[in-house]
Amino acid sequence: MCVSTAIREKPSNLQVFPLTFLFFATAIVMFMIGMIAAINWVPNLSSAGQVRGPEGWMLAHLFLLGWVSMMAMGANFQLIQVILNTKLFSRALGFVHYLFYTVGLILSLIGFYRGDSDLIAIGGSLIAIGVLLFVFNMAMTMVRKRKWNVFVFGVSASMLNFVMVVSLGVMQGISIGTGWGSSHYDRMFMSHLWLGMAGWMSGLIVTYSFKLLPMFYVSRKKPAKDAYWIIGLLQGGVWLKVGGIWFEVELVEKMALVSVMIAMALMTLFVIRVQGKGKPPGGAVPVAANLIPAVAVLLWIWGGQDLFSLSVPLSLTPAFGFFLICGWFTTTTLSYLSKIVPFLWWAYRFHTKWQKKNVVLLSEMTPDRRMIGELVLFLGGVIVVCVSFLIQRPELAMFGQIVSLCALVAYIAELVRIFRY
Secondary structure, eight states: OOHHHHHHHSOHHHHSHHHHHHHHHHHHHHHHHHHHHHHHHHHHHHHHTOOOSHHHHHHHHIIIIIIIIHHHHHHHHHHHHHHHTSOOSOHHHHHHHHHHHHHHHHHHHHHHHHTOHHHHHHHHHHHHHHHHHHHHHHHHHHHHHTOOOHHHHHHHHHHHHHHHHHHHHHHHHHHHHHOTTGGGHHHHHHHHHIIIIIIIIIHHHHHHHHHHHHHHHTOSOOOOHHHHHHHHHHHHHHHHHHHHHHHTOHHHHHHHHHHHHHHHHHHHHHHHHHHHTSOOOSTTHHHHHHHHHHHHHHHHHHHHHHHTTOOOOTTHHHHHHHIIIIIIIHHHHHHHHHHHHHHHHHHHHSOSTTTTTTOOOGGGSSOHHHHHHHHHHHHHHHHHHHHHHHHTOHHHHHHHHHHHHHHHHHHHHHHHHGGGO
């Protein structure tokens, strides 16, 4: 039997597993590099109380593009097939997308390190091509299925934001290198941040949480019309914010912030109902579920400064941003991986009836309590780093970063051990 025939005979989720694993593995390597580098860089950033500068840009792109975005793209290839009960449009296109995106990211990171705007522009262009290929692959998968639901709505909105994020990133690179559009650079930068952190990553986490949390908790609470409202308020608020930034309308920016804050408050109610109508899940999922209310509270605290024109420390925004990236995005991703990786590997490794005889159970593949403890310790280190931004104590930032890195290494080791079966 030829290799191509063998691949076609496997279920669609198993056919895509090597592609998904490639994205996952690369994302983890990128994240580990960023976490190690942050031991030296984060203390300097916390001492300055801000993250603008070569070190901050490198960490931001390692964490957002190299870690959470690459992990999200790999997961999307699997989740879209499950949610729509269909096959990915093109597995081969996924590998091409991976090549463009990864090479572009590496070139961009080298460019940030050297301060080479030309290299950043070249890398950014390759990243943009990779993102467009990803979006096309996902869009064709959804169009071919011709099924509309809340997940298609949320994923489509998030992918639109992803395209805009990368486009604005390329425009910023061109602006720095040539001076073109320099008068609009701050608008491009703020739009880039909002579309990336609130529209792309927050939107994607919220959307897939509507699917994953009820499934992990085996809950009777399922997403209904409230899911459309939550995603709509979140994404609508993001685009209102971008409009307010470009047209300099303060009232619109405040309306946008209120919209996002309400969306997260409603998402908190959804999580509480899921937990109330389900049973404790395996893995480290409870950590991710409980983070959503925490993020909602912090968002209201952070947003209050703009809504009520309060005088707050300038370091509050970078502290909140660091928490979103390493606290919410990262911890949620790691939490969901504790359920997703065992399931994918179990299905890939034991996909025939003969292989499933006397095989290990999914519940036996991960030490849940230990992984929850490791993830909580990781989150504790992140919180310490956030506090260091507020009080500008670099030694505290280094301590928190080391704690997070040690906990991360232990947690990743638990995930890797799954592949021994």
